[in-house]
Amino acid sequence: MTRIGQLFERLKREDRKGLIAYLTAGDPTPDRTPSLVEALERGGADLVELGVPFSDPIADGPVIQHAGHRALSAGTTLRRVLEIASEIRRRSRIPLLLFTYLNPVLRYGLERLAADAAGAGIDGCLLTDASVEEAGAYVHAMRGAGLDTVFLAAPTSTPRRMRLVAEYSTGFVYLVSRTGVTGARETLSGSIEPLVTAMRSVTDLPLAVGFGISKPEHVAEVGKLADAVVVGSAIVSLIGQNAENASLEIQLESFVRELKHGLPAPRVVRS
Amino acid sequence: MYGGRYVPEVLMAPLEELEIAYAEARRDPAFQDELRQLLATYAGRPTPLYYARRLSESLGGARIYLKREDLLHTGAHKINNALGQALLARRMGKERIIAETGAGQHGVATATVCALFGLQCVVYMGEDDMRRQRLNVFRMRLLGARVAPVSTGSRTLKDAISEAMRDWVTNVSTTHYLLGSALGSDPYPAMVRDFHKVIGEETRRQVEAVEGRLPDRVIACVGGGSNAIGIFHAFLSDTEVKLIGVEAGGRGPELGQHAARFAGGAPGVLHGCYSYLLQDADGQVALTHSVSAGLDYASVGPEHAWLAEQGRATYVSATDQEALEAARLLCRVEGIIPALESAHAVVEAVRLAPRAPGEIFVVNLSGRGDKDIDIYRENLKELDSE
Numbered sequence: 001m002t003r004i005g006q007l008f009e010r011l012k013r014e015d016r017k018g019l020i021a022y023l024t025a026g027d028p029t030p031d032r033t034p035s036l037v038e039a040l041e042r043g044g045a046d047l048v049e050l051g052v053p054f055s056d057p058i059a060d061g062p063v064i065q066h067a068g069h070r071a072l073s074a075g076t077t078l079r080r081v082l083e084i085a086s087e088i089r090r091r092s093r094i095p096l097l098l099f100t101y102l103n104p105v106l107r108y109g110l111e112r113l114a115a116d117a118a119g120a121g122i123d124g125c126l127l128t129d130a131s132v133e134e135a136g137a138y139v140h141a142m143r144g145a146g147l148d149t150v151f152l153a154a155p156t157s158t159p160r161r162m163r164l165v166a167e168y169s170t171g172f173v174y175l176v177s178r179t180g181v182t183g184a185r186e187t188l189s190g191s192i193e194p195l196v197t198a199m200r201s202v203t204d205l206p207l208a209v210g211f212g213i214s215k216p217e218h219v220a221e222v223g224k225l226a227d228a229v230v231v232g233s234a235i236v237s238l239i240g241q242n243a244e245n246a247s248l249e250i251q252l253e254s255f256v257r258e259l260k261h262g263l264p265a266p267r268v269v270r271s
Numbered sequence: 272m273y274g275g276r277y278v279p280e281v282l283m284a285p286l287e288e289l290e291i292a293y294a295e296a297r298r299d300p301a302f303q304d305e306l307r308q309l310l311a312t313y314a315g316r317p318t319p320l321y322y323a324r325r326l327s328e329s330l331g332g333a334r335i336y337l338k339r340e341d342l343l344h345t346g347a348h349k350i351n352n353a354l355g356q357a358l359l360a361r362r363m364g365k366e367r368i369i370a371e372t373g374a375g376q377h378g379v380a381t382a383t384v385c386a387l388f389g390l391q392c393v394v395y396m397g398e399d400d401m402r403r404q405r406l407n408v409f410r411m412r413l414l415g416a417r418v419a420p421v422s423t424g425s426r427t428l429k430d431a432i433s434e435a436m437r438d439w440v441t442n443v444s445t446t447h448y449l450l451g452s453a454l455g456s457d458p459y460p461a462m463v464r465d466f467h468k469v470i471g472e473e474t475r476r477q478v479e480a481v482e483g484r485l486p487d488r489v490i491a492c493v494g495g496g497s498n499a500i501g502i503f504h505a506f507l508s509d510t511e512v513k514l515i516g517v518e519a520g521g522r523g524p525e526l527g528q529h530a531a532r533f534a535g536g537a538p539g540v541l542h543g544c545y546s547y548l549l550q551d552a553d554g555q556v557a558l559t560h561s562v563s564a565g566l567d568y569a570s571v572g573p574e575h576a577w578l579a580e581q582g583r584a585t586y587v588s589a590t591d592q593e594a595l596e597a598a599r600l601l602c603r604v605e606g607i608i609p610a611l612e613s614a615h616a617v618v619e620a621v622r623l624a625p626r627a628p629g630e631i632f633v634v635n636l637s638g639r640g641d642k643d644i645d646i647y648r649e650n651l652k653e654l655d656s657e
Contacts, residue, residue, distance in 0.1 A: 107554030154281040180441040
């Protein structure tokens with residue numbers, strides 16, 4: 001079992017919900033990413049998604065598009081992100097999920113990536129534009145190296161597709177809270193509850209919900225429904241606005257702590 | 272293996288819905304009748320096959336015919352597909368249409384059919400292309416469309432498609448994405464080809480009627496590749512007919528300076544489709560350049576990738592300079608101002624004709640050059656001063 005599987009077992013045992021933090025690796029520079037991930041962990045992130053920048057991020061809104069552009073301009077490549085993961089892994093056991101688009105992965109080579117990612121201490125991978133129909137070879141390669149493959153389910157997914165997503169996913173299933181691209185929103189989508197219910201009826205895998213979740217109140221609300229909550233653009237935006245600022249890590253840590261406080265407290269277990 | 276459906280999960284169900292709706296429409300005689308009627312009375316089909324006598328004689332070799340898609344309503348072949356997809360969108364109950372455009376021809380065709388059917392229309396266009404194709408921007412607005420400028424990335428067709436896909440992901444329940452080339456995810460490449468294959472079907476009949484045989488070569492420019500696949504398709508099983516696609520050679524062979532995917536690319540995934548792709552060693556999509564906005568794209572329709580691999584079609588390129596010269600030649604000896612895209616196909620005919628006496632060539636003249644007058648002026652300064 002990967003660190004992702006172990007995390008969700010521990011959350012269940014402790015009757016807690018998880019906080020998943022996304023950042024674009026290499027933004028503002030590859031050298032800065034390990035200390036930003038450490039800040040996320042100190043703030044209470046349970047799992048970190050390392051976004052690998054891609055030139056044409058069709059599923060991302062402006063905040064993550066710009067972060068990807070900054071990261072690419074700073075020389076970030078998939079290979080460099082694996083080095084970043086190794087560096088994080090020297091000091092931390094936090095589960096790490098690679099989060100990217102298919103083309104950089106195809107170019108790197110599926111088998112080679114699986115081996116190198118496992119070697120770097122990555123626990124799993126999510127490819128935004130790899131539908132389950134096209135994912136056979138990718139899933140085979142990742143599983144062969146002991147890595148989780150996380151797939152997305154969306155409000156538009158039919159019951160048949162939800163079963164397929166569950167079948168191809170390991171670690172957890174990532175539920176997209178709304179139709180649309182990544183990005184912070186003022187209000188939560190009404191699609192979350194029916195989506196969680198529908199997905200719950202076809203799988204026992206842990207369910208994480210992301211897209212448009214940016215505030216402690218959102219985290220609180222979604223934490224009641226799902227096993228974990230993903231915050232991405234709000235974190236990336238904070239990094240983008242404070243990239244030159246030496247106190248960025250401190251700000252990041254306290255922002256994640258606020259988000260984490262939104263999560264429902266574990267029920268008190270009487271002995 | 273080329274093609275496929277490489278998109279975010281949100282778009283998977285809509286693509287399945289589209290596939291089913293199109294399969295039904297395709298078999299429905301009422302749908303086909305209405306489309307045929309519109310193509311004949313509104314778009315202006317069939318288009319003539321014109322024997323370019325002065326061009327042929329000046330080159331002294333092959334007999335060159337031009338398939339005059341440039342004479343269609345809106346000025347290019349794009350209207351064939353726009354009409355087909357608009358009918359389909361109406362049938363699916365979608366009231367909002369989005370599209371991307373490079374040269375503006377597909378944008379104009381989409382704005383036109385939306386006006387015709389009373390559909391709301393948003394066209395995404397790169398800021399660089401808006402500058403290069405000002406006339407078409409105004410034309411779309413005149414037809415009631417909103418032109419949404421795209422300022423990300425290279426500000427050309429690639430980024431316009433990305434932005435259109437983001438809109439579609441967001442508004443998928445009300446919106447049909449009227450994709451303008453034989454690109455993207457299944458079922459788009461085959462559907463767009465089907466709406467254009469009338470070009471080749473007419474050409475086959477017309478050339479047989481005048482020459483009593485099939486042509487030796489069929490030549491078309493390839494951006495996404497919709498006009499090329501449209502004219503190639505009817506000849507695929509006639510292996511004696513050579514099919515030649517002409518890509519944009521731009522300023523030269525260095526990555527970033529052209530859009531010759533088969534010469535400089537490798538298989539990869541962009542915009543939902545596995546095909547030949549201009550990319551760097553890390554799988555980032557490369558920037559492209561062409562004087563012709565409609566050919567300025569990093570990937571190519573997956574059926575072309577398949578035809579190239581099978582050896583059924585060959586793909587060559589023509590530079591910006593060659594295209595401009597061929598356009599000028601066509602203007603002078605035939606009185607036809609071609610679109611810069613189509614001028615790339617003319618280049619290959621001009622190259623091959625002198626060495627091919629007795630052969631019959633068909634060049635798909637996919638669009639007319641009115642939209643390119645500003646670019647011709649910039650590049651042929653000697654004609655623009657007194």
